[in-house]
Amino acid sequence: MDGYAIISVGGKQYRVREGERLLVDRLSTDEGKTFQPDVIFTGGDGEGNLSPRVAVTAKVVGHVRGDKIRIGKRRPKTGYRRQTGFRAALSQIEIQSIGSSSKRSAPAAKETPAEAPTEAQPPRGYADFTVADITEKSKRWKLEQLEAALDFERANANRKGAIAALQSAIAAKQEKEG
Numbered sequence: 794m795d796g797y798a799i800i801s802v803g804g805k806q807y808r809v810r811e812g813e814r815l816l817v818d819r820l821s822t823d824e825g826k827t828f829q830p831d832v833i834f835t836g837g838d839g840e841g842n843l844s845p846r847v848a849v850t851a852k853v854v855g856h857v858r859g860d861k862i863r864i865g866k867r868r869p870k871t872g873y874r875r876q877t878g879f880r881a882a883l884s885q886i887e888i889q890s891i892g893s894s895s896k897r898s899a900p901a902a903k904e905t906p907a908e909a910p911t912e913a914q915p916p917r918g919y920a921d922f923t924v925a926d927i928t929e930k931s932k933r934w935k936l937e938q939l940e941a942a943l944d945f946e947r948a949n950a951n952r953k954g955a956i957a958a959l960q961s962a963i964a965a966k967q968e969k970e971g
Contacts, residue, residue: 796837800830809888819882847892854885913937924954931962
């Protein structure tokens with residue numbers, strides 16, 4: 794796709810294309826992880842869309858510090874001089890895809906339900922859940938889903954609060970069943 798998208802990251806808007814790298818205000822996402830920023834507008838090929846249903850995937854390449862900015866204060870005739878400095882905390886991101894990969898991954902998602910009975914999957918959208926969401930929602934999950942979510946958590950995110958919540962939910966399920 795030869796188009797572009799306007800995304801919102803950290804309260805600022807950026808015009809991006811696939812493969813482009815840019816510096817944005819520091820993100821809480823870890824290095825090497827991907828995220829999906831808010832998409833405000835998509836365009837290209839003479840067409841524009843103000844309410845896009847397209848996902849933009851971006852990868853955090855690294856966290857860096859900006860150039861030093863020197864700030865000087867001075868008052869005449871009194872000898873008052875002060876120097877301070879500032880370096881912005883920034884994240885370098887790379888735009889991996891604009892909409893196209895989500896279309897490619899959709900057929901793969903349709904193939905996995907056929908494999909689902911053989912291997913338990915964590916609940917849908919688990920990767921986007923916060924620890925509070927996991928604690929609240931894990932009470933309603935099946936034992937297989939809880940164990941798959943625990944395996945996923947240990948392999949990918951390794952969040953202590955989520956692991957503790959999943960372990961307590963598994964223990965509660967096993968007591969209820971056994």
